[in-house]
Amino acid sequence: MDGADEPATLPEYRDNPFISALPPILSTVEALERLTDLPRFDESERRYPAHLRAHCVQRLGRYFDPLDRHLLLESRFSMLVRQGYLGRNPATGDYVRRLQNSHERHPATVEKALRRLPAYAAAGADVLYAPGLRTPDVSKAAVDAVDPKPLNLLVSSPVGLSVEQIATLGVRRISLQPRRLGRLPADGPHAGRPRALRRPRRGRTVRCAQ
Incomplete structure (x- = not known):
């Protein structure tokens, strides 16, 4: 294929900031030219004195x-x-969503976490949490598993529940990860949240129910 006929980029590589930031895809000839590093040589340097030729x-x-x-x-x-x-x-956010929804592809992960929560509570943990608690049923099961210890709900993406609904399940605390959440939609998990519940600093836990 003639170079003029080659596409600027493959369709699957378009609209990806990470790939766009990379150098262009090199042909074998181009790679050879860029990798080659030949020493500088000038015929006239053969007449340099010995102490300079040693540096050359x-x-x-x-x-x-x-x-x-x-x-x-x-x-x-x-x-x-x-x-x-x-x-x-x-x-597109597909990668983050796949990470956050890994429990949906691997239900055993959530089941294993629910089995471990009572052991952590018995070991003396003051506040407990588990990844993948995205449905009311699973969150309620986690609350029951650690009762009377408080359960902390880690919210890294919209879960479709308001703060009041989450508190009704028995969740005692909510931890937010703002960088993953981005802008919260008006009908997301924080719709209608109390004015006292402000956007926390990264990693800071906010008490939502006593």
């Missing part, structure tokens, strides 16, 4: 002439980085 010889320490294995590595790393960014596109 040190240029050989920076000499690099790529082998086939180097060109293969460049190509593989180029593919590896770009393919890795396909599922980590911050413009």
Whole structure:
């Protein structure tokens, strides 16, 4: 394929800020040119005195002439980085949503967490939490599992419940992760929240019910 006919970028690589920030995909010839680092040489330097020629010889320490294995590595790393960014596109939020909804793909994770909560409570933990508590039924089960210890609900994405509804389940505290939440929709989990419940600093726990 002639270079003029090649697409500027592959369709799956478009609209991805991470991939857009990378250098262009290199052909073998382009990679060879960029990796090659030949020492500077001037025929007239052969007439330099010995103490200067000794310094010129040190240029050989920076000499690099790529082998086939180097060109293969460049190509593989180029593919590896770009393919890795396909599922980590911050413009769509798909990657964060998949992380946050991992419990939906792996229900055993939530079940295992619910089994461990009583053990943590018995060990003396003052406040307990578990990842993946996104439904009222699961949150209520966690509250019952640690009773009478308070349960902390970690909210990293909209869960479709108001603060009052979460408190009704028996949740005693809510921890927010604002950077993941971004802008909270008017009908999200914080719709109609009390004015006293302000946006916390990162990692700070907010008491929502006594």
